[in-house]
Amino acid sequence: MANIGKDHIVSAYGDELVALAQLISEMGGQVEVAIENGTKALLKLDRELADVTIIADQRIDDMQRKIDDMAVSMIARRQPMASDLRSIITSIHVAADLERVGDMAKQLARRSLKLEGLSLQPTFYNGVKNMTALVLRQIKEALDAYAARDEAMAIEVCNRDDEVDAMHTSLFRELLTYMMEDPRNITPCTHLLFCAKSLERVGDHATNIAERAYYLKTGKQLTSDVQELHRTQIKP
Template sequence: MQSQHTVRSYDDELKFLAHKIAEMGGHAERMVEQSVMAIVNADNALAQRVISDDLILDASEREIDDRAITIIAKRQPMAVDLREIIGAIRISSDLERVGDLGKNIAKRVAAVSDTRQSIKVYRGLQTLAELALTQLKDVLDAFASRSIQQINIVRDRDDEIDAMYTSLFRELLTYMMEDPRNISACTHLLFCAKNIERIGDHATNIAETVYYIVTGQQMPPDRPKEDMSHGVVVDEAKRA
């Protein structure tokens, strides 16, 4: 009985970590969704809620870290259990950063709502966010089911996010050149777009961690790829 109890309790500890990760994932997704909604609708009250919600995510990360380390010290786990626990520490760190990115978007609401931009820009931002959030949902599903099937799909779709981000980057530069009154707001929107692109990168990190948990191997490096916006130059002279 004693031993069964011990085993069940160890199992419960591992389940607790997985459950807490899923909870953090849902929370981070909601923060990002709402931050983009706040930008699009110039909704300062919603932005404030997102900003204060970030504290919950920070506390969850700390709790996962503490529990994970206690489990390692107490249970001296081997193989897949150890990977599971180390994986939980990594994933919670990625999700905490996703929340930070959502908070950062929310903080720009006031500066962006100062001037209204073309509806096309907000659409672009929303589509980018939808793609990034789909990635996040899919890797969290892959984590929940410990399935590596979806992982390569997630990786490939990261290219789409990068391409869309680069095109949005170019578009925003163009608006800035058309009218200097757009410069402040469009610069903040550029940072919002960059933040969303980075959420995609965190989804990719999580995918790599899930691969590691399931297989015990580091994921083989992908072909080098990332957003290509770093080379974008919109030439005022050539545009005229």
């Protein structure tokens, strides 16, 4: 990120570009913490952590508005060149994705409050736990790829989304079998089904951010051909 804006003669403008990138990075950090807390609240049924996550969502929403306003104001005052303009507009999109991930964290926290008092067997959680770990990694690496404009890492995040989807499908089936075994499992497992869906969507947002990182670096949309090529290069 240190290089962003270095080519601009008007240093105040360069400073603004750096400040915008820092805001996104800060928002990304907050969202990572929110998803970590939201999933931890869910897995440990930790009411306090759930409250923290729900309250944090307001700050994340405020961050999005701040980034939006800053981006619009920069465009209005500086007449950015095409490449800067594209990167400023991309900040708006990435902030929107991050805001949605914050919402997902809040939803996970809310589900954890609903799960309190319901008879949850620890085995129900195994799939959710694995999915959580993978999705956290996805959002972290997507943000890293975006901050560093790292094309290869962006492709890897997009490729790994298939794993998230496969995990979601298998978890879906597993939870249905618990529900069929015993009607008392229906309510808690339904909540877990929605948690799995939220996690899958966090994965989708990570993919969106990675795709934007790829586009900013290469100027091209990430196609399935490129993804496939990358797969074969990694695993020959």
